[in-house]
Amino acid sequence: YPWDKSSLKSMPVDLQQFEKLDAYALKVNITNSVEELVKALLKQARTDLEKVRAIWMWICHHIEYDVVGYHNKSQLSSKPIDVLQTGKSICEGYAGLFEQMCSIAGIQCMKLSGYSKGYGYKMGQTFTGDSDHAWNAVYLDGRWHLLDSTWGSGAVDDSFTKFTFRYNEFYFLTHPALFINNHFPDNSNWQLLKPTLSLKDFENNMLHNSNFYMLGLLTAHPETAVIQTVNGKASVSVDCRSATLFTFKLKGTDEHGLMTLKKHGMKLDIYPQKTGSHKLQIFAKPSKASEDVYNCVLEYVVECKSVDKAMRFPKDLHQPVGPSWFTERQGFLRPSHPDPIIHTNDGRCSLTFTLGKDISVLASLHSDNSSLTEDMRRRHIMQIHRRNQIELKIHLPHTGNFVLKIYAKKKSDPGNYDYIFNYLITCLNTEVKWPAFPQSYSKWVEDYEILEPLSGLLPANRNVQFKLKMHGVAKVLVQAENTYPLTQSRDHWEGTCNTSGCREVFVMVHENANHSFYSHVLKYEVETQ
Incomplete structure (x- = not known):
């Protein structure tokens, strides 16, 4: 059934109501008998949903992924009692233990197998041969729901030698429209989707990791993992629920693109300056987050056939570019130029804002091919204040691409100015040579x-x-x-x-x-x- 974007789950779940049950389940410490373990867990569980939750929480926090066993499967038992007693297994064992614990608790549960975009997945790869992953479906409130306790329990490092417990709520009763993004069951009925997705589409579709959805992101375009440039340009956009900050890296730098923040997402135009295949990563964090930690939410491969040399951006250009909800929050309202790029033919331009706060503004001009001193960078810009309006008049010293950087501070603050945002100003007219404004x-x-x-x-x-x-x-x-x-x-x-x-x-x-x-x-x- 289609995803209406309102919830990441396939049934209404109130996590706050689970807090007591979750805490209880984590404390249960029985590893000699599956029956005894289930009996103890069910003491605090009344409904079928609570029973499944208690089993899920216990497994996710007590069974670790067996990285050694994964490399040497012949020595490995996936029998539920062995998984319980050793406290480790691979996905097969997680799913088998989950299935048996549910059956003891009187809940219908299936163990499913199929292909997954998990550890070792390479973007755009094809899937052939035997399935590589196992998970479960449980029957609650008259229909089937999907969950993956292996991925709910934590993560394996890149070299596949170390497992770290890191609980992930996303894989508990995940909505099938989101689960299909990285789980493709052998039997397509278990996608729980109409119409079902073909393996070809599964291979081509963009991989959204759980960060993508947990951060409130909704969709990304394009939906395929490989993007071909058109005339040297590739574009990506993301839609999200609430104000989110983004950054990106193309081959490890953020230089060859132009990213703008939208109220509900972002838009990015990429102009690789070399042909060939480049990895593009997009990172996000909620605007309210106190830490400066961005999580990777998308990875694309950009295939560039030709380079647009005209779109070489000055190295001082800082992402994102142009005004946005973020600059509004900083007090810059009603910008005369909502777009990130300002084109001027005669080398002059003028921007206005309404200042929503009592702030002092500082602006400076930067370009790769001019030797402007700090003082001159400011003197090519003139500030004019009319009540709560500010105008920035700009006279460019020569032709080319410039970055206009805008800083601000509270008038009452004695301290330094904070960087707020920047624009790209372009001028192709080679005759342009304006002197600075008076000092x-x-x-x-x-x-x-x-x-x-x-x-x-x-x-x-x-x-x-x-x-x-x-x-x-x-x-x-x-x-x-x-x-x-x-x-x-x-x-x-x-x-x-x-x-x-x-x-x-x-x-x-x-x-x-x-x-x-x-x-x-x-x-x-x-x-x-």
Whole structure:
């Protein structure tokens, strides 16, 4: 029956109601007789579901996977009593013990066998010959349900030499539509699905490990494990229930892609810079998680036939790119540019946000082929504040790809700025060569605004028009070879200054008519002859 995405289980299960029973089952310590063990476990179990749960919990926490026996099957007994007494087995023994304990408890249970995408599975492989795994079906509330106590108990390391108990709730009464993802029974009726899946589809389908579902992820596209690039690009998307953070690795780096977070998932475009087959891994963590631990949720193989050289991203580009629910939470609301890439033809662009919090913002520009100093990285961006709106005006120093990094901190915090997000800015026009904005000093207040001149480099021997929006000052002077006072009209100060005979021009303010000293607020350079 189809998965309606509301539950990972095939029947309603309230795990909180199992807490007492689970704790009781873990403490039962009988290993000399299967009958005695079952009798003890059932003392606290009333319903059939509770009986199955008690048996499941006991097996998952007391039987370990026999890595030695797996390599030497001839010496291995999968008889339930032997499994119980040695406390170890392989899947065959887990399923056999489960079946016998259920039958003693009066519950119908089947041992099933088939192919699995478990240890040693290689993406896209085919399955032939004998089945490689065993699990169970139990009959509860008038229908059959699936479970796998081997996989519920823990995991084997990559070299298959060490087993670690790590309980996994996912494999208890798993919904058949999810169980089929990595269990293919010899008898297709035991898929408990209509229509049933063919072996070919099982082989081709994407493997979602239990992390995928436990993190609230719903679907991934494409559904096949191998992706062919089209014109050098491959795309993957994931849908999920709630806000989730993602990262990815293509051959171990996150450089050749562009990942954007969506409210219910993410989208990733990959541009491998080498042809051939590359492993793509996608990692996720819930946005509320305190630890910085991402779990691998998907693995693809990307087959790249041609490389799109134009999509080489600057190494400073940080994933994810562009605004999202995450940047909204940090106080950046209503972005003028919702997309991760900003294209500019003349080398200029302007972004606006509404600030939802009382924050100070810092922005800087980075590119692989420019030697911008830290100071210049900031001076190609001008911040303009209008009440709770912020505008970032950007003038690129040359053509190419740039990363615009945006940082913020609470105004009340004395500390450092935190990195929030970044955009990719692209400009193909080779003529572009904008000078930096004028340098501003600490007395230049956040909501002052330069109307002209915007360029921090003034022409020599010219009259230059100044127009500045400033409030709360008594006088404004422009200091070149001579001093030029600006006059106030409504909300701005304006006037002209001549640049001959000087290398620098300063704008200075008199904050209070009674004081004699001026504060520097802006500095312009003058072109050399």
